[in-house]
Structures are given as C-alpha cells and as structure tokens.
Amino acid sequence: MLLDNIITGIIVLMAFFMIFYIGKVINDLLHREYNLKEELVEKDNAAVALSVTGYYLGLVLTIGGSIIGPEGHIIDDLLDLCIYGCLGIVLLNISWFICDKIMLRHFHVGDELIRDQNQGTAAVIAGMNIASGFIIFGALQGQGGSIWTAAVYWALGQIVLILGGLIFNWITPYNIHAEIEKDNVAVGVGFGGALTAIGATIGLSAKYDFISWNESLTEFLIYAILGLLLLPVVRFLTDKVLIPSVKLTDEIANQDEPNLGAAYIECFAYISAAFIIHWCI
Numbered sequence: 001m002l003l004d005n006i007i008t009g010i011i012v013l014m015a016f017f018m019i020f021y022i023g024k025v026i027n028d029l030l031h032r033e034y035n036l037k038e039e040l041v042e043k044d045n046a047a048v049a050l051s052v053t054g055y056y057l058g059l060v061l062t063i064g065g066s067i068i069g070p071e072g073h074i075i076d077d078l079l080d081l082c083i084y085g086c087l088g089i090v091l092l093n094i095s096w097f098i099c100d101k102i103m104l105r106h107f108h109v110g111d112e113l114i115r116d117q118n119q120g121t122a123a124v125i126a127g128m129n130i131a132s133g134f135i136i137f138g139a140l141q142g143q144g145g146s147i148w149t150a151a152v153y154w155a156l157g158q159i160v161l162i163l164g165g166l167i168f169n170w171i172t173p174y175n176i177h178a179e180i181e182k183d184n185v186a187v188g189v190g191f192g193g194a195l196t197a198i199g200a201t202i203g204l205s206a207k208y209d210f211i212s213w214n215e216s217l218t219e220f221l222i223y224a225i226l227g228l229l230l231l232p233v234v235r236f237l238t239d240k241v242l243i244p245s246v247k248l249t250d251e252i253a254n255q256d257e258p259n260l261g262a263a264y265i266e267c268f269a270y271i272s273a274a275f276i277i278h279w280c281i
Helices: 002-030 036-042 046-067 074-102 109-114 119-139 147-171 177-180 185-205 213-242 248-252 260-280
Strands: none
Touching: 002 046, 002 074, 036 046, 046 074, 046 109, 046 119, 074 119, 074 147, 109 119, 119 147, 119 177, 119 185, 147 177, 147 185, 147 213, 177 185, 185 213, 185 248, 185 260, 213 248, 213 260, 248 260
C-alpha cells in the first residue's frame, strides 16, 4: 500500500510540474514585452521578479486546488488535474490582465515593471495573482461542482477583488495609484497584501462541496463581505495595536522615504486576519 501511494504520488508530482511548466510558458508568451531571463539575470529587475513570483505562487495554488480532494482511480485523477489545471491557468492569466487593465488602469503597467522597475506595481500584481490563486484553489475543491461552477466562483471573486481595490483606495487618505506611480513600494506592498487577504478569505471558504447555487452562493457572499470588511478593521487595528504611537499613513505615504517596514507589517496584518477568520468561522 505504501509503495502504491509513493508511485502514485510521483506520477501526480510529475503531472503537476508538467502543468506548471505549461502555465509558465503561456505567461511568457502573453508577456512578450520583456524577456524573463534578460530581466532577471542581466538587468537584475526585482520588479519583474516579484510580479512573476506572485504569478508562480498563484499557479501553485491553482494547480493544487485540482489535486486536493478525495482520491479516485489514478487515470481519473490525472484527467481532472489536466482539465482543471489548464482551466486554472487560463483564469489566472485573465486575472493578471484584469489587474493590468482595471486595478492599475491609471498607468502603463509594462513601463512601470520594465522601464522604471517599480516594485510597488509588482507587489500589486503579485497580490492579485496570489489572491486569484486562492480563489481558484477554493473553487476547484470539493464535490458536486463542475468547470462552470469553478468559472463562476472565479468571476465573482474577481468582482469582489475589484470592489476591494476601490474600498482600499477609499479608506486610505492618499491616492494609491499616484503613490505607486511615484515608485512608492510601501503603498504597493500594503495594497497587494490587502488583495491577497481578500482572495484568501474567499478561496478558503469556497473549498467545501457544492450543494446548490442558493446555498453555496449565500456562503460565498458572506465570506466575500467579511473579506471586504476586513480592510478597514485591520487597518485600524494595525495603526492602534501593531504600530502604536505612530500613524500608518504618515509612515507609508507622508514622508520623503516611505517606511517599507510599516508596509510589511500592514501586509502581514491583512493576510493573518484572513486565516484567522477562516479558522474561527
């Protein structure tokens, strides 16, 4: 039995890396404005590295969602892995496009990553990809669903992420897009962490069996609302508990050198709160 499990695990692992490689190639083809090897090795472009790393982590979550679940016959499992893994790759790359054209619509993302090597922009792209990976991870788990239910959950998740971006811009006293365009990495890190937290809240809640649209969508909406409410509450608590006696806004946006350390703490607070909500509710 142990030997059978090991052999099966090795086969699934090989299939995982094959689909991951397909996801990498597709992303490379969709972003011909830069050569990944040249940007990473010759230009030491940390912005491209960060955005691509976020995509890769989202890809791991996406493919992982098609692996986790009740075990069946190895052929059926591999077939599901291929079908849902490829679906996840398509959805994840559309998420990158949504981040480019909607979430960061006020400036040209390609120029920010390549010409300016703007890590703030990269942090938002990474956060969006990881958030979408969590959403797809949850949508592909459980029993009773199909390709269509997974696609609907992903689409609803994208809408919630866009709303989350609007709310985040509303609760911050500074203009997020203007600060990121000024190469304020701290603002990008905080925004990326907020998006990741919303995606994790939704994705971890969507992993249960699909029963009916009425019941499952109700549960989805409850967690989506929790994810959106998470933003102002956690930002307030970060100000008052994790960074007392200083104002988060002043540290991140209202000084000549934005405090990246404060942004890391803000990012940590958002993501940690998402997991705490999942464990407690």
